Amino acid sequence: MTGMFPDLKAMLEDLRTLVEIESPSTDAVAVARVMDVTERWARDLGAQTRALPGGTRLFHFGAAGSGAEDRPILVLTHADTVWPHGTLSAMPWRQEGERLYGPGTYDMKAGIVGLFHALRDLNTQSQGWPAGGVQVLISPDEEIGSPSSRGHIEAAAHGARAVLVVEPPVADTHNLKSGRKGTGSFTLRFDGVASHAGNKPEEGASAITAAAQAVLALQALARPELGTTVSVGIIRGGSAVNVIPAQCVLEVDLRVSTLAEGERVTAAVAALSPEDPRVTLTVEGGLNRPPFEQDEGTLGLLARAQAIAGELGFSVGHEVVGGGSDGNFTAPICPTLDGLGAPGDGAHAGHEHVRLDRWLDHVRLLARLLRDL
Known part of the structure; x- marks a missing residue:
């Protein structure tokens, strides 16, 4: 890891950029503006980028592999939020101590930002991108059930060796999500x-x-x-x-x-x-x-994440949660681990926030997990 990794000031600047682009699922143009920003970030890292039918974006970092051992790692994100236009006036971007508030911060724009900072760090390491590279899929409609993106998500999972989902951890904990209803x-x-x-x-x-x-x-x-x-x-x-x-x-x-x-x-x-x-x-x-049922593949990814967290000086548990994510689509296809985004609380609620005192640890964890896989 580089000495300045992760750079909280730079992460906050990137997060504010995304949060202040209000992106309700019902406004495809607004959601695309968030995706445009992330696509610029991806191209700055040399990624190949594709716009898929329905509004999904797919970014590939590194060289694509040809064999089973060098299939890409797939990372799932979404650019839409549950918040309608005008929410920022009632829920403005603000910091109170170690809590950073704003619509879409916790679910899941901080997860997107943490991912790109992990990718930037991975790109600077001597090892470079992992064999097969890293694919990042950004959905435009996760909050309404992923009607246009589900097919793309499942297709990408069929070609991946592991799926990481940067939805937030379990509320107000470090715990990852090893299953979902x-x-x-x-x-x-x-x-x-x-x-x-x-x-x-x-x-x-x-x-x-x-x-x-x-x-x-x-x-x-x-x-x-x-x-x-x-x-x-x-x-x-x-x-x-x-x-x-x-x-x-x-x-x-x-x-x-x-x-x-x-x-x-x-x-x-x-x-x-x-x-x-x-x-x-x-x-x-x-x-x-479909249910995201625990299996050996998910528990193997979890064990690796827990070992890395221990080396970084903190511990993570895991839970099966009631809410769904795009990881529900990939878990029956490919080993999937969820909850690798930014810690905090208040998904879909007026107190939505990210815990800045925990966020850096989770970005380090994600970067190491991408590198080690």
């Missing part, structure tokens, strides 16, 4: 028969009643002891208080630790049938991200 969602639409609630209630078929019965059936599908959670988060229905409601919609969140549980719940949701035959039910959705 699979995530899914369903939309259930109930169509009944409207009628006057006072004069002819018997002629109506209540969509809200059918939906209420379904809520209990849906939430009974949960198996917390297996890591399966089912939550009806949104209910919309009815037209007026004196009308038997003809429409109701449920929005349902699903989290599973195994693919078998995802298949069980999906089949059960598809089999739901309203008690009143005059009410029809339409179901859309399913499992969006």
